[in-house]
Amino acid sequence: MLIPKILxxxxxxxxxxxxxxxxxxxxxxxxxxALLRSALQRLDATNRWILIAxxxxxxxxxxxxxxxxxxxxxADRDQKFNRAKHLDARNRRLAESAxxxxxLDRSRKLENALIRYRYDxxxxxxxxxxxxxxxxxxxxxxxxxxxxxxxxxxxxxLTSPDSTxxxxxxxxxxGKDIAVSIDSVLQREVFGLIxxxxxxxxxxxxxxxxxxxxxxxxxxxxxxxTINNEVTWGSMTDQAENAPERSPLVNRALGTLVTGGPSFYxxxxxxxxxxxxxxxxxxxxxxxxxTCRGEGFTPPGFARAVRDFGGEVHGSIGFKDAFRVSCNQxxxxxxxxxxxxxxxxxxxxxxxxxNPESEAGRANDLWQTKNAEPKSxxxxxAPPRGRMDLTSKANSFDLALQSFGQGYDDVTVMQMxxxxxxxxxPDGTLIAPSLQPDLPKKIIGPFVSAHSxxxxxxxxxxxxxxxxxxxxxxxxxxxISIAGKTGSADRDVMITxxxxxxxxxxxxxxxxxxxxxxxxxxxxxxxxxxxxxxxIAFAVCVENGGQGAKTAAPIAAKICxxxxxxxxxxxxxxxxx
Amino acid sequence: xxxxxxxxxxxxxxxxxxxxxxxxxIAFVAIVWAAQTKGYYPSKLAALRSLALFVPIxxxxxxxxxxxxFRGEMLIFTAAAFLFGFGLVMQYRLFSxxxxxxxxxxxxxxxxxxxxxxxxxxxKTGYDEDKKRFMFGALEAIPEELPRPARPGAVRTFADxxxxxxxxxxxxxxxxxxxxFVLFKNERIVLWL
Numbered sequence: 001m002l003i004p005k006i007l008x009x010x011x012x013x014x015x016x017x018x019x020x021x022x023x024x025x026x027x028x029x030x031x032x033x034a035l036l037r038s039a040l041q042r043l044d045a046t047n048r049w050i051l052i053a054x055x056x057x058x059x060x061x062x063x064x065x066x067x068x069x070x071x072x073x074x075a076d077r078d079q080k081f082n083r084a085k086h087l088d089a090r091n092r093r094l095a096e097s098a099x100x101x102x103x104l105d106r107s108r109k110l111e112n113a114l115i116r117y118r119y120d121x122x123x124x125x126x127x128x129x130x131x132x133x134x135x136x137x138x139x140x141x142x143x144x145x146x147x148x149x150x151x152x153x154x155x156x157x158l159t160s161p162d163s164t165x166x167x168x169x170x171x172x173x174x175g176k177d178i179a180v181s182i183d184s185v186l187q188r189e190v191f192g193l194i195x196x197x198x199x200x201x202x203x204x205x206x207x208x209x210x211x212x213x214x215x216x217x218x219x220x221x222x223x224x225x226t227i228n229n230e231v232t233w234g235s236m237t238d239q240a241e242n243a244p245e246r247s248p249l250v251n252r253a254l255g256t257l258v259t260g261g262p263s264f265y266x267x268x269x270x271x272x273x274x275x276x277x278x279x280x281x282x283x284x285x286x287x288x289x290x291t292c293r294g295e296g297f298t299p300p301g302f303a304r305a306v307r308d309f310g311g312e313v314h315g316s317i318g319f320k321d322a323f324r325v326s327c328n329q330x331x332x333x334x335x336x337x338x339x340x341x342x343x344x345x346x347x348x349x350x351x352x353x354x355n356p357e358s359e360a361g362r363a364n365d366l367w368q369t370k371n372a373e374p375k376s377x378x379x380x381x382a383p384p385r386g387r388m389d390l391t392s393k394a395n396s397f398d399l400a401l402q403s404f405g406q407g408y409d410d411v412t413v414m415q416m417x418x419x420x421x422x423x424x425x426p427d428g429t430l431i432a433p434s435l436q437p438d439l440p441k442k443i444i445g446p447f448v449s450a451h452s453x454x455x456x457x458x459x460x461x462x463x464x465x466x467x468x469x470x471x472x473x474x475x476x477x478x479x480i481s482i483a484g485k486t487g488s489a490d491r492d493v494m495i496t497x498x499x500x501x502x503x504x505x506x507x508x509x510x511x512x513x514x515x516x517x518x519x520x521x522x523x524x525x526x527x528x529x530x531x532x533x534x535x536i537a538f539a540v541c542v543e544n545g546g547q548g549a550k551t552a553a554p555i556a557a558k559i560c561x562x563x564x565x566x567x568x569x570x571x572x573x574x575x576x577x
Numbered sequence: 578x579x580x581x582x583x584x585x586x587x588x589x590x591x592x593x594x595x596x597x598x599x600x601x602x603i604a605f606v607a608i609v610w611a612a613q614t615k616g617y618y619p620s621k622l623a624a625l626r627s628l629a630l631f632v633p634i635x636x637x638x639x640x641x642x643x644x645x646x647f648r649g650e651m652l653i654f655t656a657a658a659f660l661f662g663f664g665l666v667m668q669y670r671l672f673s674x675x676x677x678x679x680x681x682x683x684x685x686x687x688x689x690x691x692x693x694x695x696x697x698x699x700x701k702t703g704y705d706e707d708k709k710r711f712m713f714g715a716l717e718a719i720p721e722e723l724p725r726p727a728r729p730g731a732v733r734t735f736a737d738x739x740x741x742x743x744x745x746x747x748x749x750x751x752x753x754x755x756x757x758f759v760l761f762k763n764e765r766i767v768l769w770l
Binding site for chain 2: 021064
């Protein structure tokens with residue numbers, strides 16, 4: 001690119017010199033002033049016009065050269081011009097023809113790249129080898145429709161010149177590669193597992209202790225190259241706007257849209273008992289015994305009762321057993337005893353808003369990043385901030401429900417994975433997740449003490465050994481030790497038709513529509529493995545998947561098996577060389 | 578005091594014409610070079626044709642000075658040739674770009690071809706050998722150029738140049754100017770007018 005630039009400068013300078021030469025020649029051969037005066041008196045109108053035309057010609061010549069020189073050499077200094085230049089379709093087309101950097105997985109091997117270029121049939125095109133399995137991570141890139149995912153979050157890095165030599169030779173130099181923390185093999189496996197459920201689902205796997213994201217999958221999904229089909233893409237974006245709960249553009253692991261922006265929350269169900277248990281351990285309230293009855297527990301002053309899944313009755317039960325068998329009534333009573341203020345204080349430590357009306361928003365500062373422009377990264381990957389309602393408006397029934405993950409608890413799969421990671425952390429700190437390997441650990445803050453974290457770990461181990469998840473992990477006994485917590489979260493979901501419009505159930509006497517709802521039970525499992533020396537933490541949520549032990553826990557078991565096979569548990573993990 | 582206005586010398590004008598030709602040559606080289614980095618290959622034949630147009634221009638200049646014994650101001654002719662040279666460069670820059678000269682669906686295809694060519698250039702100059710091998714299987718398998726379909730109106734052969742209106746129009750203009758000069762030099766015609 002340098003040589004054409006030099007030649008252009010030579011051309012312009014020589015052109016200017018030539019124009020000066022012409023002007024000088026014209027000056028030298030001009031009519032003497034005295035003669036001109038007398039001549040002008042005698043000149044007829046025609047000759048006067050020739051003189052004017054000659055002068056005009058030189059002015060126009062100067063204007064043309066000045067005009068071209070301005071655009072070539074000085075326009076860049078004008079901010080308005082630069083903005084216009086950025087919007088100029090020709091420049092954008094040129095930028096699109098550039099080779100952006102490759103996105104490599106943590107192995108940094110070309111064959112494991114998440115985004116690369118391929119040569120096929122005489123065409124060089126950007127390729128997403130994992131396709132739908134990682135589209136919520138990789139995103140997509142299109143001249144007309146823009147970009148999403150990593151393509152958008154790391155755009156500046158991926159388009160910044162990789163080498164000065166190439167920059168000299170090309171107007172659109174090759175961009176820099178980037179390695180992300182994802183393990184492409186594990187990513188494919190996790191996506192395959194959740195997709196096989198045939199239900200909307202999300203899963204996150206973190207590498208401990210740095211909380212690097214090893215896999216983050218969401219279903220339903222779509223092929224990144226769908227962007228090339230204007231009609232399909234149009235209907236997908238419409239659906240994402242009108243009925244996000246069914247849209248493949250939603251990243252269910254983060255609760256965001258792959259195009260950027262927040263989307264929705266999940267209710268965590270009993271996996272949230274890990275949080276309540278952590279507060280109880282920190283508060284020294286683990287010796288409480290409560291009664292779990294068939295008629296349920298009715299908070300004081302309320303007529304409605306809190307019951308257990310399937311009407312289970314646990315009788316008089318202590319803290320450990322209540323956690324192991326996931327007793328709702330126990331945790332409802334424990335939550336009331338812990339009190340709203342204490343729960344709110346720990347919610348804030350955990351990064352959850354206790355007052356959704358005043359503090360809701362996005363967790364823009366959640367991630368640890370290095371090579372991404374923070375705003376672009378947050379727009380794509382910052383999940384909506386988890387929220388509870390622990391304000392004075394929330395009554396004791398609300399508090400009881402929220403103590404075991406129902407009611408107003410709103411979280412994301414990522415947040416629950418971070419909770420599992422905090423429990424797995426030796427010092428109980430909350431570590432920021434990262435999409436890049438080998439970054440320094442970013443500690444969000446202390447969540448619980450080291451002692452409390454150790455107690456949480458033993459509780460979660462108990463769940464897998466002899467609690468609600470024992471059946472799902474029994475085949476791994478003696479091979480892989482896992483700790484975790486199941487969850488079955490009930491929520492009412494508005495039924496929509498194919499266009500995303502709500503289905504009317506009936507019209508009341510006043511002619512108002514009442515919409516149809518379905519009761520869904522989301523299946524959850526959060527945990528870490530190996531139980532005694534945690535290397536990975538994870539969270540899995542399958543919408544309407546039923547009990548946590550039935551759908552999410554078996555997926556978690558397979559994730560652990562795969563992670564073990566890839567060497568993550570014995571120090572031989574596929575890491576950077 | 579002389580009453581005859583001084584005129585620029587014919588040798589100075591000839592020098593200026595030669596300089597115009599020289600900087601046009603530089604400009605054409607720059608355009609061809611820059612175009613390749615932007616993903617298209619301007620016709621070098623068309624560039625040669627444009628430069629060759631200076632031959633009749635200089636021939637007409639000599640014809641005016643020697644054959645016609647013109648003793649007026651040649652600066653107007655030189656300035657016109659200068660502007661013509663400038664225009665040639667601009668025209669070449671614009672119309673050698675297949676995307677600029679295509680219409681409708683062809684424009685999209687031309688754009689994609691340009692993008693592909695830029696990518697191949699970048700692969701050659703910006704990728705390490707591992708990446709090249711990964712993409713093409715072997716270093717030897719990297720194509721020199723990507724296949725480019727022929728476009729209507731593109732200058733590829735001498736025949737294209739010979740039968741092109743872009744060649745005939747300036748030649749015709751020069752012939753017309755020569756004719757006009759001969760006519761208006763004739764006093765009978767001027768008087769008749």
